[in-house]
Amino acid sequence: MLNVRIHKQLAHYEMNIEFEMGNEILVLVGPSGSGKTTILNSVAGLVHPDSGMIVSNKRIFFDSNEKPMPARERKIGYLFQDYALFPHMTVEKNIWYGVKKTQRNESKEMIKQLLQVLGIEHLLQKYPHQISGGEKQRVGLARALAARPSVLLLDEPLSALDKETRQQCQDELLRLHNMWKIPFMIVTHDLDEAERLGDRIIYLEQGKIADETWSVNNKNKQL
Amino acid sequence: MLDMDYSPLLLSLKVAAISTFFVFLAGVFIAYLLAKRDFFGKSVLEALFLLPLVLPPTVVGFGLLILFGKKGWIGSWLVEWFDFQIVFTWIGAVIASIVVSFPLMYQSAAAAFESLDERLSNAARTMGASEWRVFWSVVFPLAWPGLLAGLVLSFARGLGEFGATLMLAGYIPGKTDTIPMAIYFAVESGQMEKATFWVVIIIVFGFSLILWVNWWSKRNIRRFTRS
Amino acid sequence: MKHFLFTALFAILSIFLVGCSESEKPEEAELLISAAASLTDALEDVNSTYEEQHEGVKLTYNFGSSGKLAANIENGAPSDVFLSASSKDMNDMEDKELILDGSRENFTSNVLVLIAHKDSDSRIDSFKDIDPADVDHFAVGEPESVPVGRYTKETLENLNLWEPLQTKLVMGSDVRQVLTYVEMGNADLGVVYSSDAFVSGDVKVLAESDPEWHAPIVYPGAVVKASKHPEAAQDFLDFLTSEKGEKALQEFGFK
Numbered sequence: 001m002l003n004v005r006i007h008k009q010l011a012h013y014e015m016n017i018e019f020e021m022g023n024e025i026l027v028l029v030g031p032s033g034s035g036k037t038t039i040l041n042s043v044a045g046l047v048h049p050d051s052g053m054i055v056s057n058k059r060i061f062f063d064s065n066e067k068p069m070p071a072r073e074r075k076i077g078y079l080f081q082d083y084a085l086f087p088h089m090t091v092e093k094n095i096w097y098g099v100k101k102t103q104r105n106e107s108k109e110m111i112k113q114l115l116q117v118l119g120i121e122h123l124l125q126k127y128p129h130q131i132s133g134g135e136k137q138r139v140g141l142a143r144a145l146a147a148r149p150s151v152l153l154l155d156e157p158l159s160a161l162d163k164e165t166r167q168q169c170q171d172e173l174l175r176l177h178n179m180w181k182i183p184f185m186i187v188t189h190d191l192d193e194a195e196r197l198g199d200r201i202i203y204l205e206q207g208k209i210a211d212e213t214w215s216v217n218n219k220n221k222q223l
Numbered sequence: 224m225l226d227m228d229y230s231p232l233l234l235s236l237k238v239a240a241i242s243t244f245f246v247f248l249a250g251v252f253i254a255y256l257l258a259k260r261d262f263f264g265k266s267v268l269e270a271l272f273l274l275p276l277v278l279p280p281t282v283v284g285f286g287l288l289i290l291f292g293k294k295g296w297i298g299s300w301l302v303e304w305f306d307f308q309i310v311f312t313w314i315g316a317v318i319a320s321i322v323v324s325f326p327l328m329y330q331s332a333a334a335a336f337e338s339l340d341e342r343l344s345n346a347a348r349t350m351g352a353s354e355w356r357v358f359w360s361v362v363f364p365l366a367w368p369g370l371l372a373g374l375v376l377s378f379a380r381g382l383g384e385f386g387a388t389l390m391l392a393g394y395i396p397g398k399t400d401t402i403p404m405a406i407y408f409a410v411e412s413g414q415m416e417k418a419t420f421w422v423v424i425i426i427v428f429g430f431s432l433i434l435w436v437n438w439w440s441k442r443n444i445r446r447f448t449r450s
Numbered sequence: 451m452k453h454f455l456f457t458a459l460f461a462i463l464s465i466f467l468v469g470c471s472e473s474e475k476p477e478e479a480e481l482l483i484s485a486a487a488s489l490t491d492a493l494e495d496v497n498s499t500y501e502e503q504h505e506g507v508k509l510t511y512n513f514g515s516s517g518k519l520a521a522n523i524e525n526g527a528p529s530d531v532f533l534s535a536s537s538k539d540m541n542d543m544e545d546k547e548l549i550l551d552g553s554r555e556n557f558t559s560n561v562l563v564l565i566a567h568k569d570s571d572s573r574i575d576s577f578k579d580i581d582p583a584d585v586d587h588f589a590v591g592e593p594e595s596v597p598v599g600r601y602t603k604e605t606l607e608n609l610n611l612w613e614p615l616q617t618k619l620v621m622g623s624d625v626r627q628v629l630t631y632v633e634m635g636n637a638d639l640g641v642v643y644s645s646d647a648f649v650s651g652d653v654k655v656l657a658e659s660d661p662e663w664h665a666p667i668v669y670p671g672a673v674v675k676a677s678k679h680p681e682a683a684q685d686f687l688d689f690l691t692s693e694k695g696e697k698a699l700q701e702f703g704f705k
Contacts, residue, residue: 046345071348078349084342088364097360098350147350294567294635310636311587311620393620393631394592407623412594 005052015207025184027194030204036187040153045071077149081156083140085128092124098147134165154186231405239381242320250328258336276326280386287391315392320381328373335369368440375436478506484519486535492702530677540670549672556668557690558704560643562659567635582614589631589640592621602641604664648703
């Protein structure tokens with residue numbers, strides 16, 4: 001469960017947003033500058049609302065009356081636009097970056113499985129600049145999930161990929177969500193993609209929810 | 224080889240190395256603290272940091288004397304409490320060298336941090352990294368080529384520092400005679416052979432340092448470039 | 451930062467340009483006097499009195515180190531009178547026949563003085579009393595390149611103090627710097643010309659050197675051969691050696 005209520009003054013408008021989500025895929029759609037990424041960053045703790053409340057499974061991320069929980073304690077998986085892989089580390093180091101020392105042993109099996117599902121086991125010793133865009137996207141996903149987050153945030157996860165790879169990756173995302181069963185919050189400006197991925201779609205305009213739709217069919221189609 | 228005293232070489236290396244050590248720590252720390260932060264008076268503060276770069280060395284030296292002289296603000300206090308004198312010691316040369324090379328280190332470090340992708344640090348934070356770990360595992364290695372350039376420039380600048388050093392450390396043969404001082408007094412007294420020897424040494428040193436850092440950073444920038 | 455630099459540069463440049471454009475009107479007899487830097491204060495004081503008494507004569511000074519001034523004159527820089535702080539430079543000029551025969555004259559002299567900061571409680575009242583063990587830092591001119599340093603070395607060698615003081619000697623690149631070291635209280639003792647100590651309010655003179663300890667410190671003056679006003683130039687030189695001139699120089703610590 002993730003409860004989000006954000007009030008924040010931005011450069012050109014005031015953001016006022018409130019929604020709640022379960023272990024589903026929520027897609028945020030809207031023109032650029034409508035506040036999608038601000039919502040992800042607020043949940044991740046990289047920026048803070050002026051007021052409001054963000055709660056994930058009873059853990060209070062943000063509450064106007066308290067000091068916000070720092071990003072590093074929130075257990076968030078975040079796949080950045082362009083993935084933000086560490087260029088000076090191998091794929092393996094990138095993926096293991098967020099795994100605590102004490103959890104290394106118990107994570108081994110899970111990560112091995114994750115690599116298998118994403119088909120990137122053979123890339124472990126490579127550096128980010130040596131692999132393709134689609135591979136980077138999968139490495140980014142693996143890295144975000146390796147630390148066992150309670151929420152996964154994805155900022156335009158597929159926009160840098162060509163059409164064919166994109167389709168493949170969409171399927172992968174759905175499959176991963178099915179395995180993980182945590183809230184996935186995806187930002188995109190592509191309506192088709194939103195409809196294909198989302199259990200629920202929120203349309204944003206100028207920092208407000210313009211429309212909200214539930215889709216029932218696509219998830220079933222994939223399963 | 225000329226029959227002469229080689230102590231200026233060792234002293235210059237010692238002074239430049241110790242000064243560079245402190246300048247590196249301070250420059251990296253302050254530049255990281257101020258990078259990507261905006262506050263009232265930041266540009267004034269930065270201008271202040273860079274001031275020794277544009278001031279005549281004698282002005283810097285005079286300012287240092289006012290601070291660290293026997294009757295200076297800090298100097299009188301050090302003498303009174305620790306019986307410790309900075310003027311006319313090689314430590315004075317270190318301090319002069321720190322002040323004049325700090326701007327170079329600060330500028331290189333600030334530029335290196337400024338050009339880093341903020342999302343890389345944020346990615347590390349969302350994965351549970353403390354600020355300490357963010358710095359050492361992500362920021363520092365990625366900024367290293369720029370930091371190294373600053374380090375080498377500071378070292379070369381420290382090696383060549385003359386004006387402020389002469390005022391603060393004085394010229395005491397065998398104690399505070401760095402290479403630039405040896406050159407100055409050799410020229411003034413017409414010992415051209417001795418002057419030429421030191422000039423060649425310092426040119427070879429400065430030139431190879433800069434050459435090496437250019438070569439090194441080019442190689443490394445290529446390595447990290449994302450395709 | 452860039453903006454600031456440009457503004458500063460512009461300001462500096464404009465001051466420079468304005469300064470250059472204000473050229474002075476030539477006088478009837480403008481005497482160009484190339485004088486050793488240590489004479490600055492004394493000569494500027496003499497200036498107005500002399501001009502009042504000699505109508506139509508205007509004095510223009512060019513101060514610098516004796517060696518540099520001599521080189522300038524040799525290279526054709528206009529000059530009427532050369533006032534040197536060292537016999538050596540004047541000898542060179544004489545050898546090269548750049549000065550008028552018979553015009554050379556020592557117009558003043560200087561002595562070395564031992565100085566300390568004005569708040570110093572030192573009881574030394576002679577160069578002979580200097581105890582190397584009691585001194586942390588002793589400021590002198592660099593003996594190879596600075597004239598006052600050469601005289602100081604001679605003096606201290608004569609008194610067998612040069613060797614014992616060796617590790618305490620802080621060598622200034624000119625006499626001004628030696629003075630500054632003592633003025634700011636960084637060196638306990640220093641040796642400068644009496645005329646230098648005279649103009650500083652922050653030092654006190656502990657002792658004067660005995661002329662027997664070092665080569666005489668004399669200031670030779672001469673009329674430059676290429677002068678366009680040799681008579682007016684000789685008049686000025688005569689004034690300096692007259693009783694009046696001598697007195698004026700003594701007021702600034704010259705002997």
